[in-house]
Amino acid sequence: xxxxxxxxxxxxxxxxQSMTLQCTQDMNHNYMYWYRxxxxxxxxxxxxxxxAGITDKGEVPNGYNVSxxxxxxxxxxxxxxAPSQTSVYFCASRSAWENQxxxxxxxxxxxxx
Amino acid sequence: KNQVEQSPQSLIILExxxxxxxxxxxxxxxxxxxxxxxxxxxxxxxxxxxxxSENTKSNGRYTATxxxxxxxxxxxxxxxxxxxxxxxxxxVTSPGFxxxxxxxxxxxxxxx
Numbered sequence: 001x002x003x004x005x006x007x008x009x010x011x012x013x014x015x016x017q018s019m020t021l022q023c024t025q026d027m028n029h030n031y032m033y034w035y036r037x038x039x040x041x042x043x044x045x046x047x048x049x050x051x052a053g054i055t056d057k058g059e060v061p062n063g064y065n066v067s068x069x070x071x072x073x074x075x076x077x078x079x080x081x082a083p084s085q086t087s088v089y090f091c092a093s094r095s096a097w098e099n100q101x102x103x104x105x106x107x108x109x110x111x112x113x
Numbered sequence: 114k115n116q117v118e119q120s121p122q123s124l125i126i127l128e129x130x131x132x133x134x135x136x137x138x139x140x141x142x143x144x145x146x147x148x149x150x151x152x153x154x155x156x157x158x159x160x161x162x163x164x165x166s167e168n169t170k171s172n173g174r175y176t177a178t179x180x181x182x183x184x185x186x187x188x189x190x191x192x193x194x195x196x197x198x199x200x201x202x203x204x205v206t207s208p209g210f211x212x213x214x215x216x217x218x219x220x221x222x223x224x225x
Contacts, residue, residue: 043157090156
């Protein structure tokens with residue numbers, strides 16, 4: 001099992017560019033999440049999904065979009081990149097059973113210049 | 114406001130020594146409390162999950178405690194190893210799959 005796989009690992013974007021951060025999991029988890037982690041801060045929830053075709057906003061959704069067409073994949077789209085979106089982005093998944101841990105990918109380090 | 118506060122922010126200990134990390138929270142309602150280990154450049158990995166009725170849970174050399182009355186938790190690391198150098202994150206969950214509040218973590222450095 002690969003777990004949660006994120007690509008790319010690193011990316012530098014120019015202001016105004018767009019890109020998609022990829023996330024796929026092979027554990028057949030219904031719940032998937034996108035977080036951002038800024039230096040000295042706790043992880044902040046951007047978007048989450050409870051199953052294919054169902055997504056909802058988290059704490060900090062502005063400037064991002066998601067889709068969930070399959071159980072395995074949960075891409076995060078940045079439109080019109082801004083310097084404030086410079087961060088490390090983590091995707092996570094969890095089974096629907098109560099009190100189960102989230103499984104995280106190793107992150108995408110994104111710089112907007 | 115739902116918050117999770119961890120202390121200390123950072124800690125340096127000698128290899129083989131024990132240490133205890135603290136987590137205080139104001140999150141309500143409460144479902145469970147989790148401790149994660151995050152190695153540099155990696156995603157967090159779950160160490161323990163404790164529900165309201167559990168006050169101690171161990172995972173190898175890691176032992177977590179929970180006092181739901183005072184809303185405090187601790188993570189005790191026994192006989193530290195160099196590989197324990199990482200950030201340790203406390204996360205408190207409310208009922209509902211998306212309601213997790215993350216602490217900012219304690220950065221632990223185990224020195225030889």
